[in-house]
Amino acid sequence: MNAVVVHNLSKNYGKKNEIKAVKEISFEVSTGELFGVIGPDGAGKSTLFRMLTTLLLPDNGSASVDGSDIVKDFKAIRNKVGYMPGRFSLYQDLSVEENLNFFATIFNTTVKKNYDLIKDIYVQIEPFKKRKAGKLSGGMKQKLALSCALIHRPVVLFLDEPTTGVDAVSRKEFWEMLMKLKSQGITILVSTPYMDEAGLCDRIGLMQNGKLLSVGTPKEITASFSQTLLEVKSENMYALLQQLIAYDSIMEAYSFGEYHHAVMKENFSIEKLQQYLEEKGNKNVVIKNTVPTIEDCFMQLMKK
Amino acid sequence: MINDIIISAKGLTKKFNDFIAVDHISFDVYKGEIFGFLGANGAGKTTAIRMLCGLSLPSAGKASVAGFDVYKQTENIKKTIGYMSQKFSLYEDLTVKENIRFYGGIYGKSNQFIKEKTGWLLQRLHLENEADKLVGSLPLGWKQKLAFSVAVFHEPRIVFLDEPTGGVDPVTRREFWNLIYEAAESGITIFITTHYMDEAEYCNRVSIMVDGRIDALDSPAALKQQYAVDSMDKVFLHLARTAQRVDS
Numbered sequence: 001m002n003a004v005v006v007h008n009l010s011k012n013y014g015k016k017n018e019i020k021a022v023k024e025i026s027f028e029v030s031t032g033e034l035f036g037v038i039g040p041d042g043a044g045k046s047t048l049f050r051m052l053t054t055l056l057l058p059d060n061g062s063a064s065v066d067g068s069d070i071v072k073d074f075k076a077i078r079n080k081v082g083y084m085p086g087r088f089s090l091y092q093d094l095s096v097e098e099n100l101n102f103f104a105t106i107f108n109t110t111v112k113k114n115y116d117l118i119k120d121i122y123v124q125i126e127p128f129k130k131r132k133a134g135k136l137s138g139g140m141k142q143k144l145a146l147s148c149a150l151i152h153r154p155v156v157l158f159l160d161e162p163t164t165g166v167d168a169v170s171r172k173e174f175w176e177m178l179m180k181l182k183s184q185g186i187t188i189l190v191s192t193p194y195m196d197e198a199g200l201c202d203r204i205g206l207m208q209n210g211k212l213l214s215v216g217t218p219k220e221i222t223a224s225f226s227q228t229l230l231e232v233k234s235e236n237m238y239a240l241l242q243q244l245i246a247y248d249s250i251m252e253a254y255s256f257g258e259y260h261h262a263v264m265k266e267n268f269s270i271e272k273l274q275q276y277l278e279e280k281g282n283k284n285v286v287i288k289n290t291v292p293t294i295e296d297c298f299m300q301l302m303k304k
Numbered sequence: 305m306i307n308d309i310i311i312s313a314k315g316l317t318k319k320f321n322d323f324i325a326v327d328h329i330s331f332d333v334y335k336g337e338i339f340g341f342l343g344a345n346g347a348g349k350t351t352a353i354r355m356l357c358g359l360s361l362p363s364a365g366k367a368s369v370a371g372f373d374v375y376k377q378t379e380n381i382k383k384t385i386g387y388m389s390q391k392f393s394l395y396e397d398l399t400v401k402e403n404i405r406f407y408g409g410i411y412g413k414s415n416q417f418i419k420e421k422t423g424w425l426l427q428r429l430h431l432e433n434e435a436d437k438l439v440g441s442l443p444l445g446w447k448q449k450l451a452f453s454v455a456v457f458h459e460p461r462i463v464f465l466d467e468p469t470g471g472v473d474p475v476t477r478r479e480f481w482n483l484i485y486e487a488a489e490s491g492i493t494i495f496i497t498t499h500y501m502d503e504a505e506y507c508n509r510v511s512i513m514v515d516g517r518i519d520a521l522d523s524p525a526a527l528k529q530q531y532a533v534d535s536m537d538k539v540f541l542h543l544a545r546t547a548q549r550v551d552s
Contacts, residue, residue, distance in 0.1 A: 257535070
């Protein structure tokens, strides 16, 4: 069964509806799946999530969450989804414990009843349970917000950019928590601007300018990259990039960590490229075939 | 160019009551270098940057920025540096041109300088048609590129960039780095923090802060070799996991 079904969903903002935030999006998320919506700021991720959690009405199209329509059955949806917005939105002047009790109470349940679900996350902030939420560090706020979003045992969990501005270690820990939740059968939709988090999802949708560029498993998406991709480095990376961009058999070249990536045209030759780069004065040239990442795919799709 | 030291810190320390936010850090940054200043949230990066920018007095230790002392010559430092962060960069309710004019004026540049350089800058960023639009109406990527250009508009000797590329799309992120490379080639020293580990690779040298200390400082290649791993991501995780400090 599908936990989320989205059909031609659109949302416009502005006096004359001139800002098209979400443009005719369609996709489905299966029950128990961890689905990532991946895209930069301004892609429309939050607008999409706010429509699916019934906080915004769509202008066109339809969608259902756990079988309930996002317009007609909004009350039912509010009872069965959990939502963690991008901006910290708990009560800053209530303590950790008070916030959690508050959210449990408004959903007509108790912390005790669903404690097993949040235990792994909550124990990490429990030593600070008397502290006001506003006085917590970023990492602890995030854990409390996730606990509050889970306390009524939602069927579908929406997490809007939970790892933005968070360092690499905390990001890794957060994804480990998501994996545990997934193993308990909760369907999770998570949005992120970090392309390297795509590989942790079952399926992903790449989003840019209100549109889904592609939907599939990370492997399906990287397999759809049709050109040969090379990684190239030498001692002067800045000059090397300009030379790669200027080279005939290269469609595109861009920095990619330690190497530059070069998207090749057909009929290229590594030997000739090597020769060209050495003639240009590059020392210690390394050229290798490489496998495209989600980020490579995203850049290709953006330019289409 | 190398070995011309532009930032020098020796035992630089900042305490807030009993809490040692920055714990005796020592390092040099060379002129024209792209210096990556990494660390987990709460490791002390922001506190260290605030001292180097002349915004916060150290509790102990020494440091100079462009030859100016961080205790006594903070006003000189502020005039000599540029600064940009993801959170604060430009005034959204001023136009592109007004923002440039405003920052040029703040740094005491002449009207003629501002006028000439504004035209050049708009052309370089392909923003000629957006000159009279409010900055708030621009896409994030354009805003960040403009913010960087404004931060180096007064031709500072050093520019401090605090997570400048957060949330920016991958194409624009690389265009942003091209601006950084160009600025570095022109002799401006770049001091940058980022959570993107691929960007750590673009730096000449990288320092990694853990619990207020600098636990590693070298070129990305040397750091990877030292920790016997194949990416900066792994170097970072290796070091940051040793942290004792609860991010609080």
